Structures are given as structure tokens and as C-alpha cells.
Amino acid sequence: MDQSTQIRLTREIFAHLDARTTAQADDVMYHATSAYSSPQRLALEKRILFREFPLLMGLSGQLPAPGDFLTDDFSGVPIVVVRDRKGAIRAFLNVCQHRGARLVDGCGHAGRVFSCPYHGWSYGLDGKLMGIPDQDSFAGVDKEGRGLVELSAVEQDGLIWVIPKAGAELDVETHLAGLGPELANYGLGGYHHHETRVLQRKLNWKIVIDTFLEPYHFGVLHANTVGPIFFPNLCLFEGFGPHLRETLPRRSIEDLRNLPEADWDLIPHTALVYVLFPNTVLVMQIDHVETWRVFPVGNKVDECIMYLDFFVPEPALTDSAKLHWDRNMDLTIRTVDEEDFPIGEGIQAGFASAAQTKMIFGRNEPALAHFERAINEAVDNAVRVTS
Numbered sequence: 001m002d003q004s005t006q007i008r009l010t011r012e013i014f015a016h017l018d019a020r021t022t023a024q025a026d027d028v029m030y031h032a033t034s035a036y037s038s039p040q041r042l043a044l045e046k047r048i049l050f051r052e053f054p055l056l057m058g059l060s061g062q063l064p065a066p067g068d069f070l071t072d073d074f075s076g077v078p079i080v081v082v083r084d085r086k087g088a089i090r091a092f093l094n095v096c097q098h099r100g101a102r103l104v105d106g107c108g109h110a111g112r113v114f115s116c117p118y119h120g121w122s123y124g125l126d127g128k129l130m131g132i133p134d135q136d137s138f139a140g141v142d143k144e145g146r147g148l149v150e151l152s153a154v155e156q157d158g159l160i161w162v163i164p165k166a167g168a169e170l171d172v173e174t175h176l177a178g179l180g181p182e183l184a185n186y187g188l189g190g191y192h193h194h195e196t197r198v199l200q201r202k203l204n205w206k207i208v209i210d211t212f213l214e215p216y217h218f219g220v221l222h223a224n225t226v227g228p229i230f231f232p233n234l235c236l237f238e239g240f241g242p243h244l245r246e247t248l249p250r251r252s253i254e255d256l257r258n259l260p261e262a263d264w265d266l267i268p269h270t271a272l273v274y275v276l277f278p279n280t281v282l283v284m285q286i287d288h289v290e291t292w293r294v295f296p297v298g299n300k301v302d303e304c305i306m307y308l309d310f311f312v313p314e315p316a317l318t319d320s321a322k323l324h325w326d327r328n329m330d331l332t333i334r335t336v337d338e339e340d341f342p343i344g345e346g347i348q349a350g351f352a353s354a355a356q357t358k359m360i361f362g363r364n365e366p367a368l369a370h371f372e373r374a375i376n377e378a379v380d381n382a383v384r385v386t387s
């Protein structure tokens with residue numbers, strides 16, 4: 001985020017503090033609960049949002065060297081992302097072209113080739129089929145045409161993007177709808193991957209993202225944890241196409257009133273929450289970056305799985321540094337897991353009662369309304385095009 005944006009946002013925060021207001025949507029929004037409970041709706045989301053949109057796969061720091069790879073399955077197709085021998089990021093369907101075995105698991109370092117664990121076919125990091133044991137038994141097989149199926153992958157400004165559909169074009173700049181330069185400004189490529197945790201919970205995947213999108217609940221649900229650090233019910237909101245930035249000021253921001261504007265540094269005094277549409281929440285915390293990548297589980301409307309990744313400015317090489325970030329991560333997980341997710345699971349369970357067909361987003365919840373509206377629009381547009 002550049003300095004002029006930091007100054008603009010800080011001024012807006014002070015204006016809201018002085019007037020005891022917050023960013024407001026134009027109207028109250030009534031949102032159909034079927035968005036979270038309808039199997040038909042989930043099927044559309046899986047087909048459209050998790051196949052046709054660029055998905056964030058991670059930050060560059062997860063794959064620092066040629067041969068480093070990670071696998072990613074939760075979009076519904078098995079993907080392997082690798083840094084090839086020339087240093088470029090490539091993505092492939094994680095499926096051997098002999099009889100379809102899963103080529104690699106987890107994450108790590110592949111060396112020169114991926115070797116299939118079933119019969120030993122091997123593939124270069126560029127996806128080319130390199131070796132077939134007992135080659136004579138496969139006479140006539142076109143090796144050139146039997147490489148791994150490649151997916152569009154782009155590494156830009158420290159972010160790694162993939163579209164999980166073979167043949168799709170990936171244009172990150174267009175996808176980010178103007179948010180790109182702001183993200184580039186954070187130098188995300190310089191962050192180091194600290195840890196990944198995988199959490200699976202009984203709630204619709206969008207409810208996890210909703211959790212991040214309003215501080216209206218801070219003074220009540222988080223009264224004894226993170227609530228006192230922030231101003232409850234005060235946020236800024238800005239949309240970038242379907243993406244968004246929500247700025248949550250910490251109480252410490254009052255310190256900036258005593259400094260000249262040129263010295264205002266917003267980042268230590270906020271949590272900056274970005275939704276990278278459709279399924280990632282990226283949070284710039286004071287001293288680290290978190291990403292939450294959330295996916296539905298199978299065809300279950302009421303279950304989701306998410307990767308929480310922590311990225312830190314310097315690698316944690318000492319025991320005390322590791323302990324510091326481990327504690328930080330534990331606190332993050334405890335807050336959402338002990339406070340937000342139980343509420344979300346209760347909401348999900350309540351849908352079965354049909355107590356309400358529409359929930360209400362107040363004007364003080366503009367980021368939430370923007371996200372859910374963007375999901376509705378993306379699904380509706382795709383349905384309109386194909387019908």
C-alpha cells in the first residue's frame with residue numbers, strides 16, 4: 001500500500017472516530033440463506049468459482065528453489081505446482097499419464113524429475129514425459145503427447161495463481177481489477193513461509209470468509225480476546241471488482257494523531273483484510289501475512305476445509321523466533337476456532353430449521369455485502385451465459 005493511500009485511509013479512520021461512525025453500504029442487504037444451504041448452489045459454485053477463476057495457490061516463499069513443489073487438492077482437482085529448472089512456476093494436474101496414479105503428495109523438493117510411485121514413469125519439472133520403464137512394451141506410444149496436463153499458472157508480485165481448468169487463460173492484472181499495484185507494494189515475494197495448518201469444520205465455506213468481513217461482532221463475541229485491541233464496529237471498505245479491502249483500525253492508531261502525515265504508517269495500527277475472490281482471505285497483520293484459503297468439502301454444503309498459511313519477514317531460525325510465530329499462529333487459530341467458528345457452525349445448523357429464508361447485512365457490514373454480492377453475481381453471470 002503506498003503512502004498516499006495510507007494517509008487517505010488514516011484520515012478516514014480519524015473522521016469516523018471523531019463522528020462515531022463507520023463505513024456504510026448504501027442499503028441494508030437481505031441475503032438468501034440458500035446461498036449457504038442449497039446443494040444446487042454449491043454445485044454451481046464448485047463448477048464456476050473453483051474451476052474457472054484464478055485461485056491463489058500460495059506465496060512465492062513456499063517454493064523458493066527450482067524443484068520445490070506443493071500439491072493442492074481442495075479445489076476438486078489434484079494440482080501440483082512446481083518451480084521448474086529455469087525458475088518459472090508451472091502447474092499440472094497431478095495425474096500420471098500411464099494409468100492415472102497420483103504423481104506426488106504433500107510438498108517438498110522434487111530434484112530433476114517427478115517419478116510415478118506406481119510403475120516409475122518419470123516427468124521433467126516442465127511436465128514432459130522423460131522415461132518409461134520397459135519402453136519396448138509401449139512401442140508406438142507418443143511420448144511427446146503424454147506429458148502432464150498443464151494448467152495456466154502465473155507468479156506475480158510474490159503471489160502464485162492457478163486456474164484449475166486445463167486450457168483456461170490466466171490474466172492476473174485483469175483478474176485483480178485494480179488491486180494489483182497495492183498488493184505489489186507489500187513486497188510479498190520477500191516473505192518466508194513459516195507454517196501451514198489445515199482445518200476442517202462443519203460450516204459452509206463462505207461463512208468462514210464472512211467471519212473476517214465485519215468488526216460489528218468484535219465488542220460482543222471477542223469482548224475478552226481480540227475485541228479490546230480494535231474499535232468495535234469501525235471499519236473502512238473499498239471494493240476492487242469482486243475483491244475487496246477491509247481496514248480494521250487498532251486502538252493504537254490514535255498515536256498517529258501526534259505525528260505529521262508524512263510519517264503515518266498505517267500497517268502497524270490496523271489489520272488489513274483482503275478478499276482475493278473467490279476463496280482467499282489475505283490479512284496484513286502488524287508483522288506478518290496470513291492467508292486463509294477456503295474450499296467446500298465434496299458435495300457437502302455444510303463442511304469446509306481451509307489452509308491457513310503464515311508468512312513472516314525473516315525465516316525463523318532460532319528456537320525463540322519459532323516459538324514467537326508458533327504462539328502467534330496458535331492465538332490466531334484459537335480466536336477463530338473457539339469464538340468465530342462455533343458461531344458459524346451454529347448458523348449452519350440453524351439453516352435446517354428454516355427459521356429465516358433471508359439474513360440481514362446491516363449498512364455497517366459493507367465488506368460482507370460486497371463479498372456475498374460478488375459471489376452471487378459471478379454464479380448468476382456464468383449461469384446466464386451457459387443457459
Ligand code: FES
Nearest residue numbers: 096098099116119
Ligand atoms: S500409473 Fe504412473 S507409472 Fe503407471
Ligand SMILES: [Fe+2]
Nearest residue numbers: 211217222340
Ligand atoms: Fe471474529
